[in-house]
Amino acid sequence: MDVNGEHPMIAVPPGQVTLSDRRTRRSWPVELAPYRLGAFPVTQARYERVTGRRPSAARGDGLPVESVSWLDAVRFCDALSVSEGLTPAYRVRTDPAEPDETAAAGIEWDASADGYRLPTEAEWEHACRAGTEGARYGRLDEIAWHRGNSDERLRDVGGKRPNAWGLHDMLGNVWEWCWDVYDAEVYGSYRVLRGGGWFDEPWSCRASVRRRSHPTLRIDDVGFRVARSMVPTAR
Numbered sequence: 001m002d003v004n005g006e007h008p009m010i011a012v013p014p015g016q017v018t019l020s021d022r023r024t025r026r027s028w029p030v031e032l033a034p035y036r037l038g039a040f041p042v043t044q045a046r047y048e049r050v051t052g053r054r055p056s057a058a059r060g061d062g063l064p065v066e067s068v069s070w071l072d073a074v075r076f077c078d079a080l081s082v083s084e085g086l087t088p089a090y091r092v093r094t095d096p097a098e099p100d101e102t103a104a105a106g107i108e109w110d111a112s113a114d115g116y117r118l119p120t121e122a123e124w125e126h127a128c129r130a131g132t133e134g135a136r137y138g139r140l141d142e143i144a145w146h147r148g149n150s151d152e153r154l155r156d157v158g159g160k161r162p163n164a165w166g167l168h169d170m171l172g173n174v175w176e177w178c179w180d181v182y183d184a185e186v187y188g189s190y191r192v193l194r195g196g197g198w199f200d201e202p203w204s205c206r207a208s209v210r211r212r213s214h215p216t217l218r219i220d221d222v223g224f225r226v227a228r229s230m231v232p233t234a235r
Contacts, residue, residue, distance in 0.1 A: 066219070101189075124176065
């Protein structure tokens with residue numbers, strides 16, 4: 001991977017994944033169409049190239065961008081889409097006087113767009129598992145940076161073994177924003193985070209673990225990767 005260039009997008013096959021929630025003890029199956037997902041979390045170099053900003057607490061071109069909110073990630077997706085001549089996936093208000101919380105609440109996803117977007121929670125877990133059924137797609141130390149092996153610091157993307165579909169850092173290094181609201185009845189607009197991070201105990205670095213955060217908060221162990229829908233082309 002060239003951290004200053006384009007990151008590869010992996011074609012993820014269709015399938016079904018069963019999501020679960022520990023609080024409600026509820027589980028539900030989700031059928032998924034094929035889509036594409038970034039092989040790596042978005043790096044600081046790529047984020048700066050697209051936005052002109054480098055917000056991260058740690059510094060390094062190959063490190064995952066962190067200290068970015070869900071709203072920041074959505075805006076990055078649209079900016080990247082425009083830079084590549086694609087149709088933005090989100091409708092984002094751009095009034096600079098508008099509070100971030102109001103802007104985040106007004107975002108809509110155009111599912112027919114061919115541009116970049118955040119993966120849904122189901123897409124994220126399906127891609128993470130890559131056809132496996134256990135808690136992880138491999139031995140933890142071989143696939144993830146976590147509290148036990150990271151020296152309590154962020155690491156360059158791609159330094160651990162990928163899963164069977166070629167996706168790196170799905171577990172560990174940084175938590176990743178997903179599109180979905182976590183639990184609207186209890187947590188309002190809080191969005192889903194997946195994957196575990198560099199400061200987390202091994203228990204958190206599992207395919208099924210869910211975390212949540214407000215869409216405007218910026219945290220030093222939270223980043224994201226991009227997805228794209230496989231939109232049918234007109235004949």
